[in-house]
Amino acid sequence: MSQEVNIGANGFHDDIESHDYDGIKEQNNPAPLWITLLFLVTIGFSLFYTIHYFGYPGNGRGQDGEYAASVAAYEASQAELKEQNQGNKPELAMNDMVAKGKELYTKNACMACHGQSGEGNAIGPNLTDKFWINGCSEADIMKVISEGKPTKGMTPYKAMMSEDEIKYVANYILQELVGSSPANPKDPQGEECK
Template sequence: MTEENNNINNTEDDKVHDGSDSDGIKELNNPAPNWILFVLLLTYGFSLFYLIHYFGYPNNGNDQVTEYKNKMATVETEKKLEQDSAKVGVVMTREEILTEGSKLYLQKGCIACHGMKGEGNAIGPNLTDNFWINGCSEESLITMVTEGKPEKGMTPYKTMMTPEQIKTISLYVMQGLVGSNPDNAKAPQGVECKP
C-alpha cells in the first residue's frame, strides 16, 4: 500500500485493461462481484423457465391465444345468457331462469300433460328431446304457450301468465328440460331440431 493514494498495488486482480492512463489513474480489469454474477445467472435461469413455460411448447394453455379464446368463450356464454334474459324482459342468470321456470312449470300445471320432468305422457309430448311438433325456435314455443292448441289439448296461457312468465317458462323448457333425458320419456314426435 502506498501512502499517496491508499490503493492496494500488485494484486492478482489488478490487471491494466488497455493501458489508458488519465492523470495517473489506470483502468483495471477486475472481475465483477460474486453477488452480481449470481443475480445475472438467476435472471438467465428465470428467463429460460419463462420462455419454455409460456412459449416453449404448443397448446400448453399458457399462451395469449389460448387465454384469449378462453376469455372469449366465457364472454360469449355470458352474452348468450344476457340475450336470453333480455328476451324475458329482466336480466336473469341461467340458474335464475331454471329456478323460476321450474316453479312456474309446477304452479301452472304443466306437469299434468307433460310430466314431472317434461318426459311427456298420454296427453302431452315429450319436452326433453330435440323433436318439436310446432317449430324449433323460442318464438314458436312462446306462441304455443301463449295461444295454445285447444284442439290438441294445449290450453292457451295468455290470460293465466304474464308475457315475462311465458318467456321464462319457455326458456326453462329450452335450457333446462331439452337434453335432460329423464326415465320413461315418451317417444319423439314432430321434426328434429338442431341445437
Template sequence: MSDKNKQILDQDEHLMDHDYDGIKELDNPPPRWIMLMFYITIGWSILYGAYYFWLKEGDHQDAEYAKKSMKHDDKYQIASLSADELTAFTDEASIAEGKQIYTDMACMACHGMNGEGNAIGPNLCDEYSLNGCDFESVFNIIKNGNPAKGMTAFKGQISDEKIQKVASYVMTMQGTNPANAKEAQGEKCE
C-alpha cells in the first residue's frame, strides 16, 4: 500500500457527514497539549476573577501602584525635609560622606575634582554663585537642578539627607583656592 493510499484511508475515517458542493470537511481535533493549555487558561481566569473581583482579596492597579510608590519612597527616603530640618552639617563624618557622594554621583565631571569648575560647570570654591549663596539655595539647586544651565536634578537619585550632606560639603569648599580654578560667575556672596 502506497503512502498516498494510506493518507486517503486516514482521511476517510476523519470525514464528517457535512458536504457542500462536493467539498467534504475533515474532523481534525486540535492536539491534546493545546486543549490542555486552553483548560488551564480557563481555570486560571476563574481563580483570578475570584481573587481580585469576587472575594476582593487582591489590590487593584491603583492601590498596588500606591503601595509600590510608598515602598520606593521609604527605601530611598524621598520624603522632603522641612525648613527646620534643613541645616548644614558641620561634623567631619557628614562632610566626608558628602565628599564621597560628590565623587560617587560624578559631580566632578562638571565641577572638577576639587570644585574648581570646568567648561561645563561653575567654580564652587570662589565667593560667587549663580543660584544663591545660602545653604538652602545650594540644597535646592542640587535637589531640583536647573535644566536650562545643564544641572541635573538629583531628587530622584539620592535622598534629601544625602543631598544635605553634599550641600554641606560644597559649602566647605567656598574660600578654598584649587589650581586651575574657573573664573567667577554670578553674584558675589556677602
C-alpha cells in the first residue's frame, strides 16, 4: 500500500507524517497557552514602550527631551538657591571683605604666582601697579579668578571658592594691593587702568 505524499511549493514534503529521520518523527505540537500569552504581552509592551519613548517626535520623552528637562530643573533650582542665599546674607563691610580676601589669598596660595605682596614673579603678573592684562574692574578680576587663564598658568578657582569668596579676593586686590609699593615688583604688563 503506497502512501500519498504532498510536495509543496518549496519542494519539501508538506505532510508531517513523512518527517521521519532515523526513527525520530517530527510532531506538530502547539505551544502551551501561557507561553503564547506571554509572547503576546511582550509584543504589546514593546509596542507601548516604543511609542511612549520614541513613537512621535517632540513628545519630550526621548533621551534628549529628558536631558533637557533635567538641565532646566537643575538650573531653576540653582537660581532659586542663589536668590535665597543672596536674600538672607547681609553685605559685608569693605574692611571685612578685604580681611577675608587676604585670608583667602594666603589660603589658596596665590602668592606662589603673584608673590606674597602681589609684586608678581616669573609666573604671575604684578598686582600692585595700574597696568592690567585682563581688565580693570572688579567684575573683570572676578572673572579671571573664577575662570582662570589656563594658557597663562592661572588656575580657575570657581570649583574651590564660592562667588562671594572670589569677590572678597578681588576686593583685597583692588583695595589693598593696587597702589602698594612692594619690594622688587615685576615690570608692568598690559594696559594702564585709569
